[in-house]
Amino acid sequence: MEGQSPVQLEVERLIRVHGRNRTALMPILQELNRAHSYLSEEAMLCVSKELGVPRAEVYGVATFYSFLSVRPRGRFVIRMCRSISCAKQGKFHPVTAALMEELGISFGETTPDGLFTLEKTNCMGMCDQGPAILVNEDVHVKLTVASVLEIIDDYRRKAKAEGFGKKIA
Amino acid sequence: MDVKSVRGLVGNKLSFESVSADNGLKRAANMTADEIISQVIASGLRGRGGAGFPTAKKWEFARSEKGDSKYIVCNADEGEPGTFKDRLILTDFPDLVFAGMAIAGKAVGAEHGILYLRAEYAWLRDHLEKVLEWRRSAKLLGKGLFNNKYFNFDIQIRMGSGAYICGEETALLESLEGRRGDARNRIPFPVQAGFLGKPTVVNNVETLAWVPCIIEKGPSWFSAMGTKKSPGAWLFSVSGDCKRPGIYEYPFGTSLHQLLEDVGGEDAKAVQVGGASGLCVPPTGFSRTLSAGDLATGGSIIIYGPEQDMFDVAENFQHFFADESCGQCVPCRIGNVRLLDAIRKMRKAGLDAETERTLRQLTSTMRTASKCGLGQSSTKAFLSILDNFKNELPPVVGEAKATAAAE
Numbered sequence: 001m002e003g004q005s006p007v008q009l010e011v012e013r014l015i016r017v018h019g020r021n022r023t024a025l026m027p028i029l030q031e032l033n034r035a036h037s038y039l040s041e042e043a044m045l046c047v048s049k050e051l052g053v054p055r056a057e058v059y060g061v062a063t064f065y066s067f068l069s070v071r072p073r074g075r076f077v078i079r080m081c082r083s084i085s086c087a088k089q090g091k092f093h094p095v096t097a098a099l100m101e102e103l104g105i106s107f108g109e110t111t112p113d114g115l116f117t118l119e120k121t122n123c124m125g126m127c128d129q130g131p132a133i134l135v136n137e138d139v140h141v142k143l144t145v146a147s148v149l150e151i152i153d154d155y156r157r158k159a160k161a162e163g164f165g166k167k168i169a
Numbered sequence: 170m171d172v173k174s175v176r177g178l179v180g181n182k183l184s185f186e187s188v189s190a191d192n193g194l195k196r197a198a199n200m201t202a203d204e205i206i207s208q209v210i211a212s213g214l215r216g217r218g219g220a221g222f223p224t225a226k227k228w229e230f231a232r233s234e235k236g237d238s239k240y241i242v243c244n245a246d247e248g249e250p251g252t253f254k255d256r257l258i259l260t261d262f263p264d265l266v267f268a269g270m271a272i273a274g275k276a277v278g279a280e281h282g283i284l285y286l287r288a289e290y291a292w293l294r295d296h297l298e299k300v301l302e303w304r305r306s307a308k309l310l311g312k313g314l315f316n317n318k319y320f321n322f323d324i325q326i327r328m329g330s331g332a333y334i335c336g337e338e339t340a341l342l343e344s345l346e347g348r349r350g351d352a353r354n355r356i357p358f359p360v361q362a363g364f365l366g367k368p369t370v371v372n373n374v375e376t377l378a379w380v381p382c383i384i385e386k387g388p389s390w391f392s393a394m395g396t397k398k399s400p401g402a403w404l405f406s407v408s409g410d411c412k413r414p415g416i417y418e419y420p421f422g423t424s425l426h427q428l429l430e431d432v433g434g435e436d437a438k439a440v441q442v443g444g445a446s447g448l449c450v451p452p453t454g455f456s457r458t459l460s461a462g463d464l465a466t467g468g469s470i471i472i473y474g475p476e477q478d479m480f481d482v483a484e485n486f487q488h489f490f491a492d493e494s495c496g497q498c499v500p501c502r503i504g505n506v507r508l509l510d511a512i513r514k515m516r517k518a519g520l521d522a523e524t525e526r527t528l529r530q531l532t533s534t535m536r537t538a539s540k541c542g543l544g545q546s547s548t549k550a551f552l553s554i555l556d557n558f559k560n561e562l563p564p565v566v567g568e569a570k571a572t573a574a575a576e
């Protein structure tokens with residue numbers, strides 16, 4: 001298989017798992033998005049070609065769903081619930097402020113080291129235990145200023161263990 | 170992740186704790202499709218996803234369709250703000266849901282099940298896959314359930330990717346087929362032509378979880394819990410300004426008063442019943458009951474205490490709809506944005522009579538001309554807040570001057 005880019009190899013592997021048909025489109029995009037935090041143009045073009053789905057439709061799907069992204073995002077995407085049921089919890093605003101201050105970014109931004117992206121999301125079904133955040137696929141509830149800072153530290157350690165910083169350097 | 174660590178509070182005893190999922194499934198395995206359907210009809214079970222459609226009727230429609238490839242889809246998209254009962258069911262009672270899907274499969278003649286799990290619940294996926302794996306090894310799933318070679322049913326999990334509209338059943342099917350979650354026209358209904366054009370039953374998580382209970386304990390056990398018109402019990406997701414937010418089970422016909430007392434929310438200024446697409450009920454309505462004839466709901470109860478600014482609520486929900494509209498039809502796509510702008514404006518500068526008339530007209534257009542339930546119900550919260558809490562808006566700039574001059 002010489003001459004194939006890593007993306008092509010990856011897409012082929014995913015097609016072997018999920019099948020070469022339209023219903024496989026979402027699972028394949030989801031896995032690519034999960035592995036790279038976003039869908040690159042190259043990845044979308046490759047999926048389009050391999051599945052025989054028009055590029056515009058692949059792009060259409062990729063931009064419809066809020067958990068898929070066509071722009072690079074951090075290694076960890078932090079999603080804060082913005083629904084009223086969560087926002088009603090008294091500690092909500094201090095936790096939000098602490099997150100922004102600790103990361104030095106606002107919502108919709110990524111830290112310069114590429115580690116964290118901060119986003120808002122609609123109800124994540126944790127209204128009884130707010131304030132809540134999702135970090136990639138894990139959920140954290142009943143946040144306080146102290147616990148949210150600790151959580152960020154845990155993810156920093158995790159990234160370090162993965163050798164995350166080295167990749168960019 | 171340890172899924173039980175975010176289980177939250179269960180406020181009272183749940184019926185689900187007193188049944189074993191597989192007694193019902195075992196009984197169903199020895200019943201004919203007609204027998205299963207007649208038990209579910211007798212129970213009076215209605216859908217718990219919001220629309221309240223009689224479950225057995227849906228199954229009968231799908232059953233009467235020709236073709237050997239049919240699907241049972243479990244709707245675990247649970248996106249209505251303030252709803253989290255399906256999360257608890259999937260955490261504590263996944264066997265009930267999977268048994269319910271298999272029973273539905275037997276009743277309808279379907280061998281394929283799909284659980285559509287929202288992306289926000291991806292942390293539940295490993296837990297659910299493990300349960301599925303265990304069920305396959307115990308012959309409760311897969312080929313030949315209970316070693317009966319004519320009873321085949323397997324389930325796969327498919328993930329959503331963050332779109333409230335994909336909880337709407339036809340948008341969910343589009344998403345499963347690898348498309349944008351654009352709601353379809355009804356007719357054909359999913360029971361006629363659903364996933365890949367095949368007859369498909371879409372049921373909510375909770376609806377399916379009740380099924381093995383009804384088969385095990387009998388339809389009258391279930392119907393005895395509610396009222397004649399709304400039989401059965403329901404799980405409510407309670408959040409907001411109260412002492413004990415969490416999951417509560419109530420028989421139909423329970424009043425809001427009773428619920429508020431149990432959860433420690435007696436001083437409520439209003440209760441949002443049915444999430445963002447539901448109604449905001451003021452204290453004068455607290456004697457109303459949770460039932461099909463009165464306050465029908467998807468189980469979301471959000472309590473607002475005395476301090477709550479009600480137009481903050483209206484703005485929060487309107488933002489939600491503007492964000493989540495799939496954008497296919499104009500009344501919903503434009504209407505929700507216009508309404509959001511108007512709410513922001515009125516929170517600063519009040520609402521004059523002329524603007525109010527225009528806005529009410531807009532909401533009626535949205536209600537009648539939108540293609541799916543999202544656009545049709547996205548004005549309910551705002552209207553019920555406007556009707557009951559208009560006095561919380563600041564005076565109109567011009568009018569304030571006029572009153573001052575007159576005094």
Ligand SMILES: Cc1cc2nc3c(=O)[nH]c(=O)nc-3n(C[C@H](O)[C@H](O)[C@H](O)COP(=O)(O)O)c2cc1C
Nearest residue numbers: 216217218244246247248336337338372373376542
């Ligand atoms: C905008 C919108 C969102 C919906 N979200 C959900 C949902 O998250 N979960 C659900 O079960 N039903 C949801 N529904 C209702 C489904 O369309 C469908 O009626 C339901 O899944 C059928 O199952 P049931 O008969 O068991 O209630 C939604 C409907 C609309 C219009």
Ligand code: SF4
Nearest residue numbers: 495497498501541544
């Ligand atoms: S009403 Fe809204 S969500 Fe439904 S189809 Fe129209 S634009 Fe899409």
